[in-house]
Amino acid sequence: MADSASKGGADGPADHRPRAIVWFDRLVRGLALLAGVVLVLLVLLTVADVVMRYAFNAPIFGAQDMSQLALIVVVFLSMAHCGRKGGHVAVDLFVQALGRRAAARIDAAVSLAGAGVLFTLAWRSVVSGGRASLFGSASNLLVIPFEPFYYVIAFGAALYGLVLVGQAVAALAPGGGR
Amino acid sequence: MSAGTIGIIGLGGLFALLAVRMPVAIVLILVGLFGIAALNGWPAAYATLASETFVIASFYELSVIPLFVLMGNFATASGMSRDLYAAAYAWIGHWRGGLASATIVGCSGFAALSGSSVASAVTMGRVALPEMQRYRYDPRLATGAVAAGGTLGILIPPSTGFVIYAVLTEQSIGRLFLAGVLPGILLTGLFVATIYLLTRIRPALGPAGPVTALRARLTALVKAGPMVGIVLLTIGGIYGGVFTAVEAAGVGAFVAMLVAVARRALSWPVLSTVLLQSTQTTAMSFLILIGAHIFSPFLALSHIPTTLGEALLGLEVGRYGALLIILAAYIVLGTFLEGFAILVLTMPIVFPLVVGLGFDPIWFGVVLVIVLEMGLISPPVGVNVFVVKGIAEGVPMKDIFAGIVPFWLAMIVCLALLVAFPEIALVLPNTMFD
Numbered sequence: 001m002a003d004s005a006s007k008g009g010a011d012g013p014a015d016h017r018p019r020a021i022v023w024f025d026r027l028v029r030g031l032a033l034l035a036g037v038v039l040v041l042l043v044l045l046t047v048a049d050v051v052m053r054y055a056f057n058a059p060i061f062g063a064q065d066m067s068q069l070a071l072i073v074v075v076f077l078s079m080a081h082c083g084r085k086g087g088h089v090a091v092d093l094f095v096q097a098l099g100r101r102a103a104a105r106i107d108a109a110v111s112l113a114g115a116g117v118l119f120t121l122a123w124r125s126v127v128s129g130g131r132a133s134l135f136g137s138a139s140n141l142l143v144i145p146f147e148p149f150y151y152v153i154a155f156g157a158a159l160y161g162l163v164l165v166g167q168a169v170a171a172l173a174p175g176g177g178r
Numbered sequence: 179m180s181a182g183t184i185g186i187i188g189l190g191g192l193f194a195l196l197a198v199r200m201p202v203a204i205v206l207i208l209v210g211l212f213g214i215a216a217l218n219g220w221p222a223a224y225a226t227l228a229s230e231t232f233v234i235a236s237f238y239e240l241s242v243i244p245l246f247v248l249m250g251n252f253a254t255a256s257g258m259s260r261d262l263y264a265a266a267y268a269w270i271g272h273w274r275g276g277l278a279s280a281t282i283v284g285c286s287g288f289a290a291l292s293g294s295s296v297a298s299a300v301t302m303g304r305v306a307l308p309e310m311q312r313y314r315y316d317p318r319l320a321t322g323a324v325a326a327g328g329t330l331g332i333l334i335p336p337s338t339g340f341v342i343y344a345v346l347t348e349q350s351i352g353r354l355f356l357a358g359v360l361p362g363i364l365l366t367g368l369f370v371a372t373i374y375l376l377t378r379i380r381p382a383l384g385p386a387g388p389v390t391a392l393r394a395r396l397t398a399l400v401k402a403g404p405m406v407g408i409v410l411l412t413i414g415g416i417y418g419g420v421f422t423a424v425e426a427a428g429v430g431a432f433v434a435m436l437v438a439v440a441r442r443a444l445s446w447p448v449l450s451t452v453l454l455q456s457t458q459t460t461a462m463s464f465l466i467l468i469g470a471h472i473f474s475p476f477l478a479l480s481h482i483p484t485t486l487g488e489a490l491l492g493l494e495v496g497r498y499g500a501l502l503i504i505l506a507a508y509i510v511l512g513t514f515l516e517g518f519a520i521l522v523l524t525m526p527i528v529f530p531l532v533v534g535l536g537f538d539p540i541w542f543g544v545v546l547v548i549v550l551e552m553g554l555i556s557p558p559v560g561v562n563v564f565v566v567k568g569i570a571e572g573v574p575m576k577d578i579f580a581g582i583v584p585f586w587l588a589m590i591v592c593l594a595l596l597v598a599f600p601e602i603a604l605v606l607p608n609t610m611f612d
Contacts, residue, residue, distance in 0.1 A: 036453025046428025078457030
């Protein structure tokens with residue numbers, strides 16, 4: 001119901017931002033592209049499974065296990081890029097009435113609070129990953145360990161947290177805000 | 179402090195955070211986390227946070243979202259939506275108001291490839307609005323048709339709205355998809371009938387387009403073939419029990435990708451845009467669902483849903499009276515809140531109530547989605563209206579809203595028909611093979 005149609009990358013022709021930020025943006029976009037490639041692999045896996053089942057009566061063993069875990073990769077490797085592009089749905093109704101400086105400060109505070117939420121999610125996912133390895137949690141058929149996938153979630157959440165910190169800084173910078 | 183008080187504080191915090199533009203998903207996680215911590219302690223809150231996130235992100239049935247989104251984006255990239263409009267145009271463009279009707283039919287077909295109303299309005303708007311301007315259509319009719327037609331995206335399967343509803347209420351995605359088919363066709367018909375009536379009363383609103391020769395008509399139809407094929411394959415496959423919803427999505431995405439490759443539509447910039455947009459929609463949908471699954475245990479712990487439910491039942495307005503109140507509340511919510519947000523915020527409260535009143539959960543999903551569609555085109559925050567405004571820059575906002583009114587009334591008629599004849603939604607899911 002709400003997907004923005006923004007096009008192109010963050011790296012425009014005349015990019016005067018600090019190099020670290022340019023590289024961070026490239027990393028975020030590159031990971032989202034990687035997520036897209038994993039999504040295409042998910043398509044191929046699903047089709048192969050259907051074809052094998054109907055044509056050879058031999059569905060791929062553990063295809064669902066692989067799909068499930070691939071989904072985590074797709075979702076969390078693209079989380080930060082979605083945040084970078086302002087793709088996460090927000091309600092745009094009330095703040096418009098405020099002045100620019102006040103709005104920028106509120107934006108910064110909201111972004112920082114959001115970063116706090118995502119860093120907490122990252123931290124708790126690392127803890128849960130450790131527990132998953134302790135208890136040997138794994139997928140049903142292929143017994144793929146869950147532990148590394150908790151770390152994928154942690155990584156994706158932390159990266160989105162960093163994007164939000166960056167947005168807070170940008171909002172407070174002179175000439176920043178909306 | 180009682181659980182109810184904590185619940186009310188939580189809801190207050192929720193609206194305050196939404197008001198300062200915090201993304202809905204993050205608000206839900208934040209409020210849910212603190213709420214559970216306040217009611218059951220931090221260990222419970224932390225456990226919910228990590229486990230719900232993992233469960234949702236690895237939820238097999240939810241892979242329909244990225245797969246169908248990818249299918250829609252490949253279909254758009256390969257120009258299938260343009261073919262569709264061209265075919266509808268060739269066949270009905272010479273009717274009075276025919277270009278507007280062709281737009282509606284095009285939107286309806288595009289909706290069968292895409293689960294997003296915004297995407298439908300953007301894609302069809304870019305194709306159809308210039309054409310209607312060329313034939314001197316009244317801008318109100320032209321923009322109204324695009325905005326209203328676009329909303330079909332979340333009613334006609336595949337629909338992200340249905341997937342979210344299915345996950346929140348533990349219903350079958352496949353059954354909900356099938357339940358949307360006939361109401362989607364009905365609403366398409368009602369929109370076309372609306373245009374017919376309007377142009378019958380005031381012919382100047384939408385002059386007839388040129389007649390297309392039969393040969394050109396057939397060519398246009400053939401070009402739209404791949405799109406029709408994909409729809410039959412996916413939706414037909416689910417209905418016939420050949421595919422599960424996830425498999426249909428995977429096969430649909432695969433075929434759409436092949437068509438895009440065969441038409442040489444996939445340059446690297448186009449492909450990367452398709453991939454990035456697909457993952458972006460995916461990340462957005464999943465984070466909202468994760469938020470919903472952290473927020474709703476908190477709401478349940480606060481007993482607010484049961485309290486509200488008892489209050490509504492205490493009104494003694496009868497089954498349909500209660501339904502009317504609920505739907506009216508959704509129409510109001512829809513005017514200022516985004517559809518996804520409304521679903522995740524209200525389902526924990528409303529769903530048990532509706533089921534308690536004896537309504538079919540699949541049927542209610544369809545009715546709810548139509549009500550959310552109405553929200554997409556009603557002031558002040560009709561998302562589709564902004565989309566159309568972005569394409570038809572010269573048309574004032576108030577004209578777009580004026581153009582929408584007749585279509586909005588058509589949606590009310592559709593809702594009334596669904597309440598009177600629930601079979602419209604239920605006949606396909608009840609006769610499917612599964």
